[in-house]
Amino acid sequence: DAMVIQNPRYQVTQFGKPVTLSCSQTLNHNVMYWYQQKSSQAPKLLFHYYDKDFNNEADTPDNFQSRRPNTSFCFLDIRSPGLGDAAMYLCATRGSDVGRTDTQYFGPGTRLTVL
Amino acid sequence: GENVEQHPSTLSVQEGDSAVIKCTYSDSASNYFPWYKQELGKRPQLIIDIRSNVGEKKDQRIAVTLNKTAKHFSLHITETQPEDSAVYFCAAIPGTASKLTFGTGTRLQVTL
Numbered sequence: 732d733a734m735v736i737q738n739p740r741y742q743v744t745q746f747g748k749p750v751t752l753s754c755s756q757t758l759n760h761n762v763m764y765w766y767q768q769k770s771s772q773a774p775k776l777l778f779h780y781y782d783k784d785f786n787n788e789a790d791t792p793d794n795f796q797s798r799r800p801n802t803s804f805c806f807l808d809i810r811s812p813g814l815g816d817a818a819m820y821l822c823a824t825r826g827s828d829v830g831r832t833d834t835q836y837f838g839p840g841t842r843l844t845v846l
Numbered sequence: 847g848e849n850v851e852q853h854p855s856t857l858s859v860q861e862g863d864s865a866v867i868k869c870t871y872s873d874s875a876s877n878y879f880p881w882y883k884q885e886l887g888k889r890p891q892l893i894i895d896i897r898s899n900v901g902e903k904k905d906q907r908i909a910v911t912l913n914k915t916a917k918h919f920s921l922h923i924t925e926t927q928p929e930d931s932a933v934y935f936c937a938a939i940p941g942t943a944s945k946l947t948f949g950t951g952t953r954l955q956v957t958l
Contacts, residue, residue, distance in 0.1 A: 762944055773935055773948035774890065781944055821889065825944070833878040833897075833939055835946060837889040 734758050735838035737822050743844045744812050752807040752820050752841045760826030763805040764835065765797060768819040780805060809843075817845045848873040850938050852949030859926050860957055867952045869936035870918040876938040879919050880946070881910060885932045893934075894921070926956045 736755045744750040754763065761782050766774035778787045780799045794816070796808040809816055822838040849872040859865050871879075877898035882890035896903045896910045896919065903910050907926075912919040923930055936949040 764945075771933075771951070771953075773951050776945055779944060786944070834880065834892060834895065837882075837891070839889050842887075 735822060735824055735836050737820075737838040737841050739841060740839060741842050741844070743846065744809075745846050746813065747811045750809050750812055750843065752809075752843070754805045754807075754822030754838055755803050756822075756824045756836075756838075757803070758824055758826055758836065759802060760824035760836075761802065762825040763799060764823040764825070765795075765805070765807050766821040766823065767816075768821055768840070774821055777807070812843070812845045814845050817843055819843075848876060848938055848940055848947040850936060850947050850949040852936050852952060854952060855950065856953045856955070858955045858957060861926060861928060863926055865921075865923045865926055865930070865954055865956075867921045867934055867936070867954075868918060869920070869938075869949050870916075871938045871947075872917065873938070873940050874914075874917065875940040878939040879910070879912060880937050881921050882935045882937065883932045884935065884951075890935060923954075926954075928956050928958065930954060931956045 734757055738753050764779040765777045768774045776788050777791045777795055778797050794810050798806045819840045819842050821840045823835045825835045852869045880895035881893050883893045884890045894905050894908050894910050896912050907924045909922040934952045937946040939946055
């Protein structure tokens with residue numbers, strides 16, 4: 732069964748047109764992460780939530796925002812996508828499973844294309 | 847903050863040979879070291895991890911070793927198969943942090 736779900740899997744948007752990516756989890760994990768991954772690079776952390784506590788990375792552009800309305804869902808909003816924002820966006824979770832408190836579980840990702 | 851270096855960036859081995867990928871980390875407080883395998887267009891998948899109270903861990907053809915003194919850890923894949931071809935990322939987490947610091951990745955190609 733899918734544990735970390737991302738929708739849509741593929742998203743095409745126009746330059747400057749706001750877009751929202753969603754992530755949901757069935758693990759009841761208290762930590763959720765958003766990463767940006769460009770071709771042939773490691774995932775780059777944008778921000779994460781520890782419960783409702785939002786933690787932004789210092790180099791995450793203001794163009795990227797996030798919402799976490801409840802434990803299960805987390806959203807990534809890109810207010811004005813530029814060509815450089817085309818990438819794979821990965822959601823991940825981390826929880827309090829006994830013996831596995833450090834493990835991050837990744838969703839399948841959303842590939843964003845900006846035209 | 848933590849910095850993780852990973853080598854080599856590309857690795858080509860023949861089927862059946864062994865592959866070794868090495869990582870070094872900078873933060874002596876790091877205590878959790880996962881390895882992720884990422885096939886083209888897919889999510890990173892955890893293949894093995896090790897904690898700082900253990901020196902070696904093995905799971906079938908995959909093993910990870912950790913040298914805390916030297917601050918390096920390595921992934922060993924034996925009897926490689928074509929389906930092992932992927933990009934492998936090492937990572938580290940300092941004990942008090944919530945964040946993974948990834949290495950730069952190693953593209954492994956297993957040839958017939």
